[in-house]
Amino acid sequence: MSPILIFLSHSVADIDLVEAFETLLSKALNITSESIFCSSLEGQGVTKGANFVDAIKDKALEAKAVVALISPAYMESAFCLAELGAAWVLNTHRFPIVVPPNRFEVMQATLLGVVGVKIDQEEALTQLLEDIGEALSLPAPKAGVRARAMRDFVKALPELKESIGKAKHVDASIHNKTLADLKSSREAWEATEQELETAKAHIKVLKKTKDAKQVAAVSKAFEDSDWEMELDSAIGVISGLASEVGGGRVLRHMILELLGKPSHPDLNDDYIERAIEIDVYDSDSRAWIHSSDEMKALSKAMEKVEAVFEEHEDAASELKRRGKRHKTDDIRFWEQQVGL
Structure with a gap:
């Protein structure tokens, strides 16, 4: 032997x-x-x-x-x-x-x-x-x-x-790190929002000057990057929520819920246990809890994404030109952007 x-x-x-x-x-x-x-x-x-x-x-x-x-x-x-x-x-x-x-x-x-x-x-x-x-x-x-x-x-x-066998509990170190990562993502998002507001204020001031060519050049420079920065910032927050709620499958269901589309997670599958544990999903009523912090954060971030397309008319056409989804009421847009 x-x-x-x-x-x-x-x-x-x-x-x-x-x-x-x-x-x-x-x-x-x-x-x-x-x-x-x-x-x-x-x-x-x-x-x-x-x-x-x-x-x-x-x-x-x-x-x-x-x-x-x-x-x-x-x-x-x-x-x-x-x-x-x-x-x-x-x-x-x-x-x-x-x-x-x-x-x-x-x-x-x-x-x-x-x-x-x-x-x-x-x-x-x-x-x-x-x-x-x-x-x-x-x-x-x-x-x-x-x-x-x-x-x-x-x-x-x-x-x-x-x-792979699923865990029934989340290790404390992983839970704490996830919370820290989520906090960092939110802080980064808020800081980016502040920078964008400053940039927009700068452009407004420039538009009051007499040099029309300079105003146009500066505005164009900001507009070329503004919408992508705003989109990436909001998508980043959404991606960060995945680890907190139990993974991409749960996040996908949450997005479907906020889009007003059918969302029926399998209660016999372990992936939904985390969402139930942190009161994002109510297994008794089989309903998503919109008042939860995670649903509120997701809703706010999705609204930010929609605002990007409302404020920047060229954003949708540019994504379409790149061969990417650009309609926010289509789950495939979110799957592509968030990587679900």
Whole structure:
């Protein structure tokens, strides 16, 4: 039997991702699956009849390196965290991989400052695989084999992300950072609005001067950038709301609601839980709460966007010329602008 080289720590809720990542590991490191201990994969986990906890400890001790897929479900599993703690203590080669929507903040308390990478950052993940190979003194596979393995994994990742186990709670560090980011976005928006008001006042003063050519030139210079700055500012605020309300799918429903279009989120899907938790959506009445801070902020930002097209007649035609949506009553405009 091949010696265990890598202990792959994971949550069983992420089994599709685990299988794909295990394939990437074996191909990119030029090792067999037998060299990877993975408790959820048939033939690579605990032998039937053995004590599971003891076996986990033994394998963590036997392995030359620990690789942890730190997903939302992983962070909420007491056993996963215990497994991680044991593996971290017993092994010197530790390679944490953060799985979105988790952020690096979740590692601060859990991993005591150990540097890791995000699973969707291809360049960083490639470097991590090379680091694992060097740490274990493994002969590198042919460049084409590793590149093809990484390409196949990256291609499958968007679909794999959909299968990742969802968290039932938001990590306090992520929640606090999201609130801080939202506050910063609002402050930046307010500062930009003030700059725009100053610029408009400047133009009004210029229009009272006698040099018509100078006035026209200055006004044109401001008008060329004004509408794009205003649009970007308002869209930035809307984009910033996505992380606070639970993601782009929730934000899309909120926009549909404010557009007066049907908006019926699936209450059986975890993505709506955040909106219910912060009182943006009422699950009992199945209605959006327009008095919530988030709905008010979204409504105000959407009104700012509409005002851009009212105040700048060339804005819509310019977007149309660029091949972009320009009608604010069309959900596809918001999908394109916000990236939903």
